[in-house]
Amino acid sequence: MVNTVEVRHVSKRFTLRHTRSLKEMLVWMSRGRDLSDTFLALDDVALDVAQGEAIGLLGFNGSGKSTLLKLISGVMRPDAGSIGVRGRVAGLIEVGAGFHPDLTGRENIYLNGATLGMSRQQIDRLFDSIVDFSGISRFLDSEVKFYSSGMFFRLAFAVAVHTEPDVFLVDEILAVGDEPFQRMAVERIKQLRSEGRTLIMVSHDLDLVDRICDRGIVLREGRLEKDTDISTAIDFLRQSDRT
Numbered sequence: 545m546v547n548t549v550e551v552r553h554v555s556k557r558f559t560l561r562h563t564r565s566l567k568e569m570l571v572w573m574s575r576g577r578d579l580s581d582t583f584l585a586l587d588d589v590a591l592d593v594a595q596g597e598a599i600g601l602l603g604f605n606g607s608g609k610s611t612l613l614k615l616i617s618g619v620m621r622p623d624a625g626s627i628g629v630r631g632r633v634a635g636l637i638e639v640g641a642g643f644h645p646d647l648t649g650r651e652n653i654y655l656n657g658a659t660l661g662m663s664r665q666q667i668d669r670l671f672d673s674i675v676d677f678s679g680i681s682r683f684l685d686s687e688v689k690f691y692s693s694g695m696f697f698r699l700a701f702a703v704a705v706h707t708e709p710d711v712f713l714v715d716e717i718l719a720v721g722d723e724p725f726q727r728m729a730v731e732r733i734k735q736l737r738s739e740g741r742t743l744i745m746v747s748h749d750l751d752l753v754d755r756i757c758d759r760g761i762v763l764r765e766g767r768l769e770k771d772t773d774i775s776t777a778i779d780f781l782r783q784s785d786r787t
């Protein structure tokens with residue numbers, strides 16, 4: 545089986561910013577302490593994802609799920625290790641990324657579609673379907689800065705699923721949409737799956753993840769703690785202590 549995503553010994557460290565007065569900084573330095581405080585968000589994570597798998601990335605708040613998704617999407621680079629992705633990646637990682645607030649919904653479909661690698665002709669061809677799916681046709685010519693967060697999300701989701709991605713990444717996608725849209729989004733994700741596309745999703749909605757995914761990865765404090773079938777991963781997480 546071909547791997548679509550290969551995560552090899554990946555680590556990611558962030559610098560934590562602290563506001564310190566000049567006096568505090570001098571005291572800190574006089575004690576020989578380093579001014580930069582860093583935090584290891586991902587620690588030697590390894591993972592192979594085969595084509596067509598649907599993976600739920602699980603873990604408590606701050607365990608590194610979104611960071612791993614951002615590294616796979618390529619918006620962020622690892623400090624150590626490597627990430628390989630075969631094919632086109634699309635995703636909803638940060639709602640609003642790839643959209644310009646001063647442009648209309650219509651203009652943003654073209655902007656976002658192009659950012660996700662679609663040609664103008666392809667967007668022309670899929671435009672009506674994107675608008676239909678988003679359900680925001682009345683507001684198509686309003687600037688997206690006036691959109692509600694749900695409307696914004698609908699549009700972003702509609703564009704992303706029309707890019708026909710090989711790997712679809714979704715981070716807490718269903719938190720903002722209303723129930724009818726959530727149902728539609730889940731159906732669409734299932735359709736992408738049935739077309740043999742690879743899915744990696746982050747969600748705290750464990751019942752939803754259970755319905756959609758077949759493999760579960762549990763992260764804890766940046767380390768991969770469990771890699772198993774989705775039901776076992778969910779049971780494991782439910783029985784885990786926060787600390």
Ligand SMILES: Nc1ncnc2c1ncn2[C@@H]1O[C@H](COP(=O)(O)OP(=O)(O)OP(=O)(O)O)[C@@H](O)[C@H]1O
Binds near residue numbers: 558605606608
């Ligand atoms: N750009 C950044 N700068 C500094 N620290 C960051 C940055 N991005 C993430 N972190 C830190 O890395 C850790 C992991 O964050 P991440 O968002 O990956 O966690 P998560 O598992 O997705 O959490 P949640 O379930 O709360 O969304 C957190 O402690 C977070 O504060």
